Amino acid sequence: CNKFLETKPEDFVTPDNYYNTEADLDRALNGVYNRLVDNFGRMYSRGLFSFLSISDEFFYKNITITNLKVMDFDAGQLDVGKLWEVAYQGIDRANILLENVDKPKMDETRRKAIKGEALFLRAYFYFVLVDNFGGVPLKLKSTNNPLEKYLPRASVADVYASIVNDMKGADTLVSDISSYNYNERVTKTAVEAVLARVYLTMAGEPLKDVARYNDALIYADKVINSGKHNLNPDYSRIFINHSENKYDLQECIWEIGMYGNQLGNTQLAGAVGIENGVECTDDKIGYSTGPLKITARMFNLYAATDLRRDWAIAPYKYVTNTTTGVTTKTPYTAVQIYDRTVGKWRREYETVTPKNRNYNSTNFPVIRYSDVLLMKAEAETQVSGAPTAAAYDAVNKVRRRGYGKPINTPDATVDAPAGLDKADFLTYLQDERARELAFEGLRKHDLIRWGLYLSKMQSLAVDISTNAPSGFRYGANAAKNITARNLVFPIPNTEITVNHLVTQNPNW
Amino acid sequence: ATKLITGKITDTEGLPLEGVTVLVKGATAKALTNAEGVYNIRVENSTGAILVFSYVGFTTKEVKISAAASVYNTKMETSIKGLNDVVVIGYGTVKRKDLTGSVGDVKMSDLEKAPVPSFEQALAGRVAGVQVSSFDGQPGSPLQIVIRGNNSVTQSNSPLFVIDGFPIENPVNNVINPEEIESMQVLKDASATAIYGARGANGVILITTKKGKIGAPVVKYQTWMGVSQNLKKQEMLSPYEFVKYSIEQNPGLYTPVYLSNGRKLEDYKNIKGIDWQDQVFRDAFMQNHSLSVRGGTDKTKYSFSGNVLGQDGIIINSAFKRYQGRISLDQIVSDKVRARLNVNYSSTKTNGTISNSTSTTGSPSGPTTSLMYSVWGYRPVTGDSTNDENLLDLPFDPNVDPLAEYRINPIISTKNEYNPVFNNTFSSNADIEIKPAKYFLLKISGGLIKSAIRREVFNNSNTRLGNPKSSTLGVNGSVRNEEMTNLLNENTLTYSRRFNKQHNLNILGGITMQKVNYYNYGFTSNMVPNESLGMSGLDEGIMSTSPTEKSSNALMSFLGRINYDYKSRYLFTVSFRADGSSKFSAENRWAYFPSGAFAWRIIDESFMKNIAVLSDAKLRIGYGLTGNNRVTDFAYLSSQQLYPYSGYSFGDSPVQGIIPNNLGNKDLKWETTEQTDIGLDLGFLNNRITLSTDYYKKNTRDLLLLATLAPTTGYANGYRNVGRVSNEGVEFTLNTINVQNKKFSWSTNFNISFNRNKVLQLNEGEPSLASRITWGNFNNAYPYIAIPGHPIALFYGFLFDGVYQYSDFNQQANGTYVLKDRVPNNGQPRTTVQPGYIKFKDINQDGQVDNSDLTIIGNPNPIHTGGFSNNFTYGAFDLNVFFQWSYGNDILNANRIEFEGGDVVRSYLNMFKSVEKRWTPENQTNELYKIGGQGPLVYSSRTIEDGSYLRLKTVALGYNMPSKLVSRAHIKALRLYASAQNLLTWTNYSGPDPEVSVRPSALTPGFDWSAYPNTRTITFGLDLTF
DSSP, X not given: OGXXXXXXXXXXXXXXXXXOSHHHHHHHHHHHHGGGSOTTSSSTTTGGGTTTSOSSSEEXXXXXXXXXXXXXXXXXXXXXXXXXXXXHHHXXXXXXXXXXXXXXXXXXXXXXXXXXXXXXXXXXXXXXXXXXXXXXXXXXXXXXXXXXXXXXXXXXXXXXXXXXXXXHHHHTTSOOGGGOSSSSSOOHHHHHHXXXXXXXXXXXXXXXXXXXXXXXXXXXXXXXXXXXXXXXXXXXXXXXXXXXXXXXXXXXXXXXXXXSOSSSSOOBOBOTTTTTOOOBOOTTTOOBOOOEEXXXXXXXXXXXXXTTHHHHEESEEEEEOTTTOOXXXXXOOTTOXXXXXXXXXXXXXXXXXXXXXXXXXXXXXXXXXXXXXXXXXXXXXXXXXXXXXXXXXXXXXXXXXXXXXXXXXXXXXXXXXXXOXXXXXHHHHHHHHHHHTTTSSOHXXXXXXXXXXXXXXXXXXXXXXXXXXXXXXXXXXXXXXOOGGGGSOOOOHHHHTTOTTOOOOTTO | OOEEEEEEEEETTSOBOSSOEEEETTSOOEEEOOTTSEEEEEETTOTTOEEEEEOTTBOOEEEEOOSSOOBXXXXXXXXXXXXXXXXXXXXXXXXXXXXXXXXXEEOHHHHHHSOOSSGGGGTTTTSTTEEEEESOOOTTXXXXXXXXXXXXXXXXOOOEEEETTEEESSOOGGGSOGGGEEEEEEEOSHHHHGGGGGGOTTOEEXXXXXXXXXXXXXXXXXXXEEEEEESOOOOBOOHHHHHHHHHHHOHHHHHHHHSOTTOOGGGGGGOOOOOHHHHHBOXXXXXXXXXXXXXXXXXXXXXEEEEEEEEEOSBTTOXXXXXXXXXXXXXXXXXXXXXXXXXXXXXXXXXXXOTTOOOOSSSSOGGGGSHHHHHHHSOSOOSSHHHHHHHHHSSSOTTSOTTTOOOOOHHHHHHHOBOOEEEEEEXXXXXXXXXXXXXXXXXXXXXXXXXXXXXXXXEOTTSTTTOTTTOTTOSEEEEEEEEEEEEEEEEEEEEEEEETTTEEEEEEEEEXXXXXXXXXXXXXXXXXXXXXXXXXXXXXXEEEEOOOEEEEEEEEEEEEEEEEEETTTEEEEEEEEEEEETTSOGGGOEEEEEEEEEEEEGGGSGGGTTOTTEEEEEEEEEEEEEEEOOSOTTTTSOEEEEOTTSOEEETTEEEOOEEEEEOOOTTOOOEEEXXXXXXXXXXXTTTTEEEEEEEEEEEEESOEEEEEOOGGGTOSEEEEEOOEEEEEEEEEEEEEEEXXXXXXXXXXXXXXXXXXXXXXXXXXXXXXXXXOOOSSSOTTOOOEEEOTTSOSOEEEEBOEEEEOOGGGXXXXXXXXXXXXXXXXXXXXXXXXXXTTOEEEOOTTOSSSOSGGGOEEEEOOSOSEEEEEEEEEEETTEEEEEEEEEEESOEEEEHHHHHHTTOSSOOTTOOOBGGGGGBOBTTBOOSSBOOTTOOOSSOOBGGGEEEXXXXXXXXXXXXXXXXXXXXXXXXXXXXXXXXXXXXXXXXXXXXXXXXXXXXXXXXXXXXXXXXOOOXXXXXXXXXXXXX
């Protein structure tokens, strides 16, 4: 009679009867990649370059109080909690895959690539976590039962050790970028470029493991010497490509893939160019309320001749006449600085129609070749104790491209001033990174590792409060609300209320 | 030939009845009984004539006169539920006096007096311990029924329904025609419910439909028609007050709008403005027609019945319709074999805007998607009187940015929304009874319920969710089909024997099997280009599949029960059920549910003989274990699935991704409720007064808890057997016959129940469980909390502490106000706080209001609930007056958050009249903050209100036409009646109606947001019997 009670699930598979073919592993791996795009916007589809990455680059339009977007929040904050959740979902998915990767009979090269990508992604989710929360529970096995015991926090050093271990493992397993005609997949140079970033982070705050500058240099050089990458001669083209769903494997080493407009059967769209878009209410051009207003500090970092300024910061908005319905591109006046919005990704170039007001298919570049060059310059200077010719060369290539000049031709009008000492050169590099990588979700991360986040935000608060037009002085609120505790997010209440082994970050 | 017939009429106890009317059917002769109960009557053509005995309060009885006899003594049974009435219990019946468990009876005769589309709507207040609450007044919407408090924290607490022997966990009860219900019993304690084992913990409601009776065919036509009205309109600002409010809010914006062309504020006092509620609400008509033919011989009994019901909702374009038919046959095949069949088919259609829904997809989202937001919020005047009328015809308020919110002309939107739900349910149940040997009865039954539900949605460009201005999905729609098959086989063997006239033994054993298959599928379509095609145009839009779901569960059970009594004085019941369910892994599949009960009919003891006033006294004690299996079909298995959002995109082409979605728990097992019940049934003055008292204590352990998991597991939650809940309470039911004489009678039923619900333990280590409400707002605040030691749900938030006054501030030289150092802020930065802003209590007195000042701000659980029903008869008239109440429960009135200033200040939005109490420099009240002073997005005690109410639920007046009159038209009986539902409500609740809970669950009761208003209904009906 027990047979009557043996109902079989017809709607899903259980982990026990899955992972039998290469295709099974592929689908499971896609599920791990999936967590890089949270459909509610907490990862690279929205949050990691906007409200989860508040720095001195921009402030949120018309948001003045009680909001994460002005850094007024606590450990119960939903989006911070979701960032934590999404990262650990990715980790659990990677763990299940790694535990089953040897199950099917299949081509070993493919298996190695799958294993390597899963290893890297697990490490990358931990990198996002350690960067934003400090030491976190280090879970390297999948969850099999709701009754399992929870884990306490590991130290920052232990988490980094695991990240490095996984990424180094991935480096030997994943395929070369030349195997693909797109860059959303984790490839050898992507692993190495990110490793360089990981090492550079380890060398700075809060770990201050300065020996890692050398490792950062080694891995930056690996990417540079691979010969697979180069700068796109046209800075704006990099981002237009994203909007047009085109690929540039030379410049963009690893991108997060977004697809479609969220209207049909696939829901993998993001908000790059919307959350940080040019103000426009015309659905045909591409809607965005222009939520991210830029700071004068950001604007003033650029020379007027720096082509990157008016690309990263939109010099115009779209205005729709309410009676005629006609939309026109309306330039900002020279005094309208705080009015301006981020303009790096412009919806007018998008090709997928109909354009959804909240979702698009624009990819987000996690790491670009110019970043690798700037990392090399920074690591080399730290290792050598003074800016070397190679360091100058790396930064100048980035600068020349930014001014629309030939990349390999020295140009005194744009090249970094010669003869800087270590400190000045590093300061110069800091500003260069801000200029080159503006609004790419790196500024807060960089400021924290340089130990400058608090001082820069404090000076920003003064700057906006005193110098901004009165209507924009609320833009200082986020900076005003930042205190020493904001170097990390609080451990979310969703974790702490259940997992009593986890301790809260100081002052949260 | 004429013959003198005589006889004595007594009640069932043998006491003579005086004043019984004796008639001869179809003749004019009439007699009354004397004080000894004796009558004499002359009967012409006596052979075959029928004597009819009738007496107020007793069931009319007919006796056929045979040729030989001339003395006809008879006993009449009281029509008030008597002790010898048969009560349906699980897998059997028992006389009321022999009951050992706690079983509540629903007086169907009372329910029938004020007809409603679904029996659930008439159930509130009828039975002690049964709490019935409506979500809101949406036609066709189900009600929430909870018996003796919530056992389960995260899972369903609705009782098991057994309809003509067919157990169903989640029936759609509006497919049943209430007029076909013969009896309804509520099994409350473990002794009564343990026979339903794993499904008994939430209580069991047994419904038996009407069957054919021996006799000539009785044709009955019942019809009623009614009109429903909105119970209470929300009072809004008048045009004058609205304009004044607007200008106070933003003089720069609104002065040119409202005060141009020489218009003065005072002028608005003479303008009526648009009353949007009047435009959207209507007096709704409803009608019902039922026809039945019932009759039978001693071998065959039959019943055919059918019903057509049409109910319009009081919001335009909302309605409920039902077409239904039932056939029941009962055939005695031989001395030993009897066969029965009962088949029902119902087709219902529910349509109309779902008033309390909020769209969470896309932006703008938030409260602005809900219907009542637009109804209440649309402004009464535009500032240009020639334009006011246009506002009624325009889909949008031209001054409101459709990109910022969903506010749309509610008349146009409601008329255009298309969202019918079609439910076609077929159910059949057949059984055969065989007497294989003396004392034995074998019953084999088989049943099938097949329901097909189709949900269609089409949002065209004139609807809230489909207009291209605010919806990112454009014109959109969807179809969803749900199919459910429920198969049942039950086999029971009963041994029933009386030994030495003193020992009664009844043994029941059985095996049952039940299987449920569920399947649903459908698709949605966005950006539909040709909206004029409606549903058939969906294929032209951007299609997207909805997940296809398929699932099944099976239950196999062994059950047994022994009833033994000695002289009907000492009664024992022992029952046992073993349930095996597919919902658990093989190791935990089987669970055992024993129960035992003892009843002592003290009245039968010799020492009680001298207490004349007492006519009944019975003590009942019962104890048992019951279970709850309300968990998803495969909760014990980890699952992995592919979703439209679970893949990734490589090379700008999407690939599928498989992801875990449920973390299985192989150790999962049943939730167990242990219940003790002590009851005392007393009857006084020959049972003219009966009082039933029950005390119960339920302890639920190993809760099937959808426990919150630490996110580091990769999962948000998982089922665990963890946590404990207790419910303890007392119930009183008092029935009295206050007056009973020839012309006039008055009887009352009063019941009251007290339940204390307490969480004893939650998820391991979790100090509390907070719950959010989706109404599009305040998404970071949790208005509910469950804390061990307290009820499952409590309201949680800040304590409202009035409004900041000037005295709380130091005025600076430049005229600005700065909060005094000793005065705490309200959760906003101190510099933001201004005079007139909302103030919260700084509980820990640390000088600032923050999350550590959150506290319990209300209790949604009533202290007691009950009903008070009165039946009067005067001659041929009868009157039923029924009150129902709930006392001590709080409601979170979220409407007031939005319409007493708003979560944020919105443009051109009307407000509730109560906004007149707002703080202004001229009127420094402490009740309501100034415009813009609403503070942070938190819940506070300001909008927690006492939800107690006493409601005159039913008044029904009926008149039975004299049979003399109607018999000329070949009509046996004709009854005319008028009834009113929800005639009066006494409550302090400021919202439209205190009977509201738009997000009902054990964790989130008593939330009011944009509820479909409840109605007052007047019906006129007629029952014709041929």
